[in-house]
Amino acid sequence: MDKPPDNDVCSNKDLLAVRDALDVLSGKWKLQILIALLNGAIRFKEIAKQVDGISDRMLSKELKELEANQLVKRKVIDAFPPIVEYKATSHTKSLHTVIYALKEWGYFHRKKILGK
Template sequence: MYQSECAEYIIPVRDALDVLYGRWKLPIIISLTFGSRRFKQIIEEIPGLTDKSLSKELKELESNQLITRKVYDSFPPRVEYSITEHGRSLSKVINELRDWGNQHRKKIIGN
């Protein structure tokens, strides 16, 4: 009885973490919540993020329908990334994580 109740919590949380796992996915999603961005704009907004990591994470986020990639017919080609409605559905989770992170920082650091 208790195992199935626990599994009802663990399985969907594990599914969510599988999609969001990685050092850069949430920062990329947060960046895109402020508007469409080009590749280099995302790199500039997130300290420590490399081209290789961003490329990998963008592909995974796109395959999970959290972001879209739009290629403009121009020379040179222009590509913009945007958050989807499905990606926007994470805003409550991200806000809760931010609030918890602020509380945790105060508790640990004492500020």
């Protein structure tokens, strides 16, 4: 028997796209880091302060992933002590729609589960 064609709620390609989006926000820290950046945090240590509990190691790692996804732009300024600027990009801002949808549904879900 062959597989049926993809006239489904969500095709296999769609599934991959959804997963791509989820992956970008996956893990314990990325969302918080992005929010810190959208709110204007710039330097490594500044982000570390805003994202409560994160270790240098994790922050460094997550920033690299975000950079690979063009959600963070890194700029080194030659100074002592070193200054490294991290900034949100236009691509980061395009995430707003997604975060908004997640947020709205999150509130809706909580009402549903905790009883209206």
